[in-house]
Amino acid sequence: MRKLTSSALLAALLFLLLVVSGVSAQEYVVRSGYDSPLPADAGARTPVPVTFWALPLWVIFAELVLLPGEFLLVIKLWASLGIRQVSGANVLDQGARARIYEYICHNPGIHLRGLSSEMQMKLGTLRYHLNVLRHNHKIAVSGDNATVRFYENSGTYSTEEQRIHKHLRNETTRKILCVLLDHPQVTRQDIADAVGISGPSVSWHMKRLEEDQLVLPRHEGRITAYEIPAAVAVYLGRQIRAPSGIPVQECPGIAGNA
Structure with missing residues (x-):
């Protein structure tokens, strides 16, 4: 089986080598887009845009047939990568973000560097998840001249x-x-x-x-x-x-x- 696979791979490489060699050996001739050399006093031609409906009928038909498939492919790719809009309903579905939120709930008044040190998490990662939690009203932020501190939101704590x-x-x-x-x-x-x-x-x-x-x-x-x-x-x-x-x-x- 291994010998057969090696033979097939070798045959494929030889085929590609022959095709590439043949293509590279062809002679290419570049011709002017004009029927005759452009006169010295002639002005440049301005391209005229063509609307979609002015295209040949088969091009319009092919585009309309392929459009639903392309749309479904984009949705499938989006879903396979796990990309979805974050909202209040699913904001805590992400593991790291849920741990940060729970830690803040058990440590009200903690600041950014305290979170980073105690949770052993990078500052950049923390800032991103904290912004998402704040945007979705899961945490409250209180600042002073020294630092910014985080608390559970939804009216859990008064200012005092x-x-x-x-x-x-x-x-x-x-x-x-x-x-x-x-x-x-x-x-x-x-x-x-x-x-x-x-x-x-x-x-x-x-x-x-x-x-x-x-x-x-x-x-x-x-x-x-x-x-x-x-x-x-x-x-x-x-x-x-x-x-x-x-x-x-x-x-x-x-x-x-x-």
Whole structure:
């Protein structure tokens, strides 16, 4: 069988060689498109366009007969390549996109580089799928001066809740909020001792929390104490005690209040 296949292949190659040699050996003569040389004072001829219906009848008939087959062939090729319009109904049918969406649902407030690092996915691939999810209203995007963060859409989180999740993504800020939740009216030094960071670092985090209206400063002379507004404390408590996607950790204790 192998010998027969080799013989057939050799015969085909010889046939092609003879045909190509014969064609290349032919003599080609190029003639002018004009019946006689163009006079020196003659102008160039402008081609006149011919409409479809002015073509010979057999050409029109052949085109009309072949058109449905060509249309079906394009549709079949389109389907075989798996190309289809993405909509809200099928946007999560794509595996990688569904994983990204699920990860965002379990990690509200995560940013682009966080997604790339934790999911081990290239930034370009992430940007494409995130744009598709956003276009189909599957995710909400919240931006600030530092970065852009992603959340599940459909009214899952209010603006205030988005801000809370943004700060919970930062481990140090999360510990500070945890201390404030368990020990209202603590000072900057209390927070620094409980979390294990410097006073200036506490001030930096507290400034960001104040800007997002998640903490309220109480000034008593030269001492400033902080507390969490009651409405924020209720939601924050649920997230810290039973967070979605945020590791549960013990709140740092404060010396003398344990």
